Amino acid sequence: MRILVPDTQFEGEPLAEREALGDSVTFDLQYARTAEEIGDNVWAAADAVLLWHVMDITPEVAKKLTNCRIISRIGIGYDRIDTEACAAEGIQVSNVPAYDMSDVATTAVTLALNLLRGVVTYNDRVRADIVGGWSWDGPPILRRVRGQKFGVVGCGRIGTMAALRARAFGMEVGYFDPYLPVGHDITMEMQRFGSLEELLGWADVVTLHTPLNDETWNLIGMPQVAAMKPGLILINAARGGLIDIDALEVGLRSGQIGACGIDAFTQEPPDPNHPLLAAFNAREDWLDGRMIVIPHATWYSPETFNDIRREAAENIRGLFEDGVRRNVVNTGDFRDV
Known part of the structure; x- marks a missing residue:
């Protein structure tokens, strides 16, 4: 499985994500602010996307995600994601609605x-x-x-x-x-x-x-x-x-x-x-x-930072390993795993 993180907000290895998904997964860590900074081939190669709060997922971006089954938002809000456009492309969108708030x-x-x-x-x-x-x-x-x-x-x-x-x-x-x-x-x-x-x-x-x-x-x-x-x-x-x-x-x-x-x-x-x-x-x-x-930081503590990363990754694990669609915020005819 190849997971794209387009707007990565940490340095180093994706430890919390690997805790949830295991060592066989390949992570593509990008540090972009706009979708245009990432090549079309990178978007197309992703089986899943872990999204922070910087990147907009527009209808144009959704069309580039030709292999993607799920976008898992690392947090609660998903207003930067066009959920209807994702559904039209067969992509499930999930969030983390219940981390330690x-x-x-x-x-x-x-x-x-x-x-x-x-x-x-x-x-x-x-x-x-x-x-x-x-x-x-x-x-x-x-x-x-x-x-x-x-x-x-x-x-x-x-x-x-x-x-x-x-x-x-x-x-x-x-x-x-x-x-x-x-x-x-x-x-x-x-x-x-x-x-x-x-x-x-x-x-x-x-x-x-x-x-x-x-x-x-x-x-x-x-x-x-x-x-x-x-x-x-x-x-x-x-x-x-x-x-x-x-x-x-x-x-x-x-x-x-x-x-x-x-x-x-x-x-x-x-x-x-x-x-x-x-x-x-x-x-x-x-x-x-x-x-x-303050800089969009009310949610932040080291403990919460790890929690939301792990729980967003668990949305992906639930879909690919167990066939369970967790915390889905859009509706549609989603792509099969």
Whole structure:
């Protein structure tokens, strides 16, 4: 079996993958960012693809995968894969929906706590001037954590974990998720909102935990910013396309958004010339202490890194060795093994 990893995110041997698939498999490790960097013969030779989060699988790429049975996404989100085009070519698409997601939930709440308690601002000011910066005053949105209203958009596995962590810190928790059954809020003993705008008008902190699709693209745009409680803290630990970055800038400049913690952008790395990111990099006074950016890393820990690699490889093993189609996210008449 020949497995292509087109956008490899590690150096060295594929140890976690071999743990799942054995020594007889050949791995073709590429370090590309676009499909055009990889030859058509390489795509055509692949029996399976292990995909990270950098490469787009377009209809044109799917047509090149003439021998491929499965694309296994190393992670949850699969918005970079045209799943219908893959199905049309007989290619199964799978993901890893249930790795240890506690890192994502913990980091989302940590971003909120850092902003609420001014940790990054204190650190930066003391580091810049350990004497002059030795003052309790300064963080622009410092607040008591207990009693803050914590809103979750998308109360699935990760959203629920974030909600429980926030409640443990004494925050009041509410959520918006139209796809959960009636009575879910009673089970969770949390307040449920009928619309995103209602939640945004109630919450002091909002964290996003939804997939990216046609329904959620630019979920936070100008109308949603206008609906927010003034000074709301916005956290995105999901997909970059959930937030319109222009609306985010407008909200931050006006103060309607008090602060934000952002893990993902539509383009990664993001464009440093965008006015918001240029202001962030320049540490402009109006934004200082109000924005934290991390490099699509809420999911990462060494343990998780190995887990998702192994579990994505196990999707391939299940198909080729056992004839079991695991964690399939598209439907179609798939190629036989």
